[in-house]
Amino acid sequence: MRTKLGLIHTSATLVPIFQELVTRYLGDKDIEIFNIVDDSLIKNTIKQNKLTPDTARRVSDYIGSAEQAGADFIMVTCSSIGPAVEASELLTSIPVLRVDRPMADKAVKIGTKIGVIATLETTLEPTSDLVSRRAKAVGKDIEIFSVCCQGAFEALMGGDAAIHDQIVAEALKGLSDKVDVILLAQASMARVVDQLGASDKRVPILASPPIAMEYLAEIL
Known part of the structure; x- marks a missing residue:
């Protein structure tokens, strides 16, 4: 029997990414x-610097x-x-998954010192x-090292992807000396990992979309 998977996005750019x-x-x-x-869901969250009850x-x-x-x-x-x-899971009769949960579970399995990196505080905290x-x-007892790449999001929104990537890359290099594994709180940062040299990838660096899909492949 065919399974129907509903994907809810806060950016149209994510549609082809998840289709692939x-x-x-x-x-x-x-x-x-x-x-x-x-x-507007993510735009309102960024504007208010938090997830509001209305959103x-x-x-x-x-x-x-x-x-x-x-x-x-x-x-x-x-x-x-x-x-x-x-919060919506309790109101829904079918399974609902936030995309970063399988990534978080994988990180917890890997180590005790876990780095979380983002370009927005509104993504870093949750x-x-x-x-x-x-x-x-x-x-499991863990220690979390949270890093917000100040200025990276603004650079990306201003059309300067190179500056964004440089800021994120430097943050990844610095964090890798302190932790067992790094989580990318935003999938948009994954391309920066591909630009790093082998010597800069000293610990696993996890992005949520492929890990979430691996999880769905196991359970669906």
């Missing part, structure tokens, strides 16, 4: 996907809409609105909190 990942990781399964996109309610509404559209499984692909995703709670769930 679905093809790569779930191509051998009978799966139909559909996308819901609303970039959280709208996230919940979209999850409910995906269920009504016939989804058998829902994944929300933005880490900044992760807490709203978790990802760090998720890692802390997932470690507690399995009874």
